[in-house]
Amino acid sequence: MREVDTRSRLAHTHEVTNQTPPLAGHNLFAADAALRDAVDRNGGHWAEDDLQRYGEVCGRPEMIERGFLANEYKPRFESHDRTGNRVDLVRYHPAYHQLMQLALSEGLHSAPWTDPRPGAHVARAAKYYLHSQLEAGHSCPITMTFASVPSLKLNPHLAAEWLPKVTARGYDPSNRPYTEKSALTIGMGMTEKQGGSDVRANTSRAVHLTGSDNLNTYELVGHKWFMSAPMCDAFLMLAQAPGGLSCFLVPRWRPDGSKNPLQVQRLKDKSGNVSNASSEVEMRGALGWLIGEEGRGVNAIIEMVSATRFDCMIGSAAGQRQAVVQAIHHAAHRSAFGKPLIEQPLMQNVLADLQLEVEGSIAITMQMARALDHADDEQQRLLMRLGTAVGKYWICKRTPHHAYEAMECLGGNGVVENFITARLYRDAPINAIWEGSGNIQALDVLRAVGKTPAVLLAWYDELARSAGADTLLDRAVTTLKNEMANLEQLEYRARHLVDQLALVMQAHLLVQGGNSAVAEAFIASRLGNTGAHSTGTLPAGLDTGHIIERGNPLVF
CATH class of the missing domain: 2.40.110.20 (Butyryl-CoA Dehydrogenase, subunit A; domain 2)
Structure with missing residues (x-):
């Protein structure tokens, strides 16, 4: 009886299916609705x-590979x-x-x-x-x-x-x-x-x-x-x-x-x-x-420190954006329990929530960039004085958990070093610690308000532009004003106060941005009476599909 050669059949164990292809060759600017809107709204049109040209450059496979190599070889x-x-x-x-x-x-x-x-x-x-x-x-x-x-x-x-x-x-x-x-x-x-x-x-x-x-x-x-x-x-x-x-x-x-x-x-x-x-x-x-x-060394260096803190805002917002890009791309290509992840309601809740964080981060970052462009205007100068400390604190503080949640969307692949989410997670705490950690930023906000009360009035004047647009936002602004007026244990409460300064400003800027679906979802989830906000706990009835689409790297 002739022996059958089974070696080639046994050597082939399986086909690779249901894995996400690498994300490369996309235009980082064209696919970023939040960025495009913020650039146009703040005078960078x-x-x-x-920016379209450079968005294409930054999406090239060889550019992405350079980022991996620079980290692999210390x-x-x-x-x-x-x-x-x-x-x-x-x-x-x-x-x-x-x-x-x-x-x-x-x-x-x-x-x-x-x-x-x-x-x-x-x-x-x-x-x-x-x-x-x-x-x-x-x-x-x-x-x-x-x-x-x-x-x-x-x-x-x-x-x-x-x-x-x-x-x-x-x-x-x-x-x-x-x-x-x-x-x-x-x-x-x-x-x-x-x-x-x-x-x-x-x-x-x-x-x-x-x-x-x-x-x-x-x-x-x-x-x-x-x-x-x-x-x-x-x-x-x-x-x-x-x-x-x-x-x-x-x-x-x-x-x-x-x-x-x-x-x-x-x-x-x-x-x-x-x-x-x-x-x-x-x-x-x-x-x-x-x-x-x-x-006068501190005075000499203060403008440099302010500019580095502003760039921490940009860099952390960019980390959030790249994390969302990877999460949405993975969910669009990966199926589980019979249908793509991106079509599953709970994943939609998570992805939309991650994108909302980016929307708020880029809105306040570009508002501060606009203030830098108009630093000779007293109102803008005052906004920038408070805004760089508030924005640096809040965006950089939010990014590590944001990176983790995006990593979790990829499952086990998310923690593997040849997926960018692992690096995003390792890098995420850096901006929060460098150039003045969270406590330093919160105390700087109190110092600015104590030394120049006009900075807080400028903040309130900016918020007033959205008065009456949303009941929750109006209520949050009133609460903020009452808490800022309470001078007891200010240092002890500093982080909470800066949290509120950041959230109401982000909400206001999104209202002014004109995208009602984004503004409504941000306010409902960040300012609503839902208790502690955990990622993926958006209230029902929001247009999560539209929000996810704004973050999808392949939709533009």
């Missing part, structure tokens, strides 16, 4: 063609070269440099400064939002470079030399003196071991060098517990000068081409944001130039 630190010379070199995967090159060539670090037209900050924020969905870590030096410009202007002689290179649309990652480069990036080193957010506890010292030129040169000795992106060409730092806490620009190389003794001790091993090197450094007589006046 003139940039739509450019930065490596080399303190010395092979012959023992101190170099303080951080090596990155080429994908990281490619993303940096893309961001800088698009002007994400400089466009509103070099082309300050109406809507410039709105257009830049929208483009940054698209770009951040590729990868979050490398956005850190982009943000710091962008935010450094107002501070650098406080030293006119320094600004004349540095700003043309800081705002140039180029990228030079080489480890060489700034005098030999045509494009520069700026980092920041504020945090010290003993102080954290309490920068006035900093112990680093700065001594003025006698006979120095008009750049106002100092020598710095001390340490920094966190200095992000240590391959930047210079860093804004705080140190104690004879006149008090002061701000300095500290270059990696001295003007004569010698290595500035700003010595990296090690890189942080972080749970998220791994593509971005964060370092500990010691300044062993490092050269630095005074920014502003001695003793």
